[in-house]
Amino acid sequence: MNKICPICNGVLAPGIQAWHFKCMTCRYEKSDLQPTINDFSSHELINESDRETGLHQIRRSNFNKLINTISHIGNSGKTLVDVGCAHGWFVEAAMKKFDVLGIEPDEAVFRSTTAKGLPVRKGYFPDALEQSETFDVVVFNDVIEHIPDIDNVLRACHERLNKGGLLVLNLPSSDGFFYRLSKLFCRTGKIGFFERLWQKNLPSPHVHYFNSKNLSRLLTNKQFTIIKSGTLPTLGLDGLYTRISYTGKLGTLSKVFIYCAIAVALPFLRLLPSDIIYIVAKKT
Ligand SMILES: [Zn+2]
Incomplete structure (x- = not known):
């Protein structure tokens, strides 16, 4: 694995697990976890339909906020590509304001999204695109943190954006x-939650953890200008129980306990630093 920080070129130091690394200068974090996308065995670990229902409410509300933000910047009615569009929730919401295309590499997910009649193409970005295809907006919802070669994908975004086009990233934050x-x-030996947030042993684990500051610096290095950045809520009560259930390892009592604890704490948790950030950047 490349042990050089993609943001500040510092040498990455060992992190808190054998597969985890961090930059002591800019606080970027990296893993060498391997993807197993389209590998049937890891798909069995998660209940795909539970996962879909559990996440839907909070994602849908966050997607609407993002779409409003982008259209206020003045790119509505134009072409938009949603990279790694999964079940097509963002594509569906964005279709009201944009001319949308989704791209999805996972065969099973692609088939179920196409079956809903949504405009989706199978494959990876940018290989799934025609040579001459460009867009006014390129969106990555919980996707950029899964892509090992971050330099290459940001270069492709720059190439595939029209003049003044927008790159929109929505992703987990290390803050x-x-x-x-x-x-x-994890430092006290309870590694399960840390592994879960990196999506270890799931079909497509995380390889990067950014925060707003180091991600803005990376985008500026790659010829983008930051237009807007902010946070989105991590948790809502709708779909929370299904979401707690979806890795399938917890007993019912534990699930109920976790649900109640989160429900009681929710108003206070909203005051704490959010685990989801977004950045809207313009092609310079
Ligand atoms: Zn760094």
């Missing part, structure tokens, strides 16, 4: 309360 809590647990 988030839950992520920091998971590191604290």
Whole structure:
């Protein structure tokens, strides 16, 4: 694995697990976890339909906020590509304001999204695109943190954006309360939560953990200008129980206990640093 920080070129130091690394200068974090996308065995670990229902409410509300933000910047009615569009929730919401295309590499997910009649193409970005295809907006919702070659993908974004086009990234933040809590647990030997946030042993684990500051610096290095950045809520009550259930390893009592604890704490948790950030950047 390349042990050089993609943001500040510092040497990455060992992290808190054998597969985890961090930059002591800009606080970027990296893993060498391997993807197993389209590998049937890891798909069995998660209940795909539970996962879909559990995440839907909070994602849909966050997607609407993002779409409003982008259209206020003045790119509505134009072409948009949603990279790694999964079940097509963002594509569906964005279709009201943009001319949308989704791209999805996972065969099973691609088939179910196409069956809903949504405009999706199978494959990876940018290989799934025609040579001459360009867009006004390129969106990555919980996707960029899964892509090992970050330099190449940002270069492709720059190439595939029209003049003044927008790159929109929505992703987990290493400044988030839950992520920091998971590191604290991990240091005391309870590694499950930390592994879960990196999506270890799931079909497509995370390879990067950014925060707003180091990600902005990376985008500036790659010829983008930051237009807007902010946070989105991590948790809502709708779909929370299904979401707690979806890795399938917890007993019912534990699930109920976790649900109640989160429900009671929710108003306070909203005051803490969010685990989801977004950045809207313009092609310079
Ligand atoms: Zn660094």
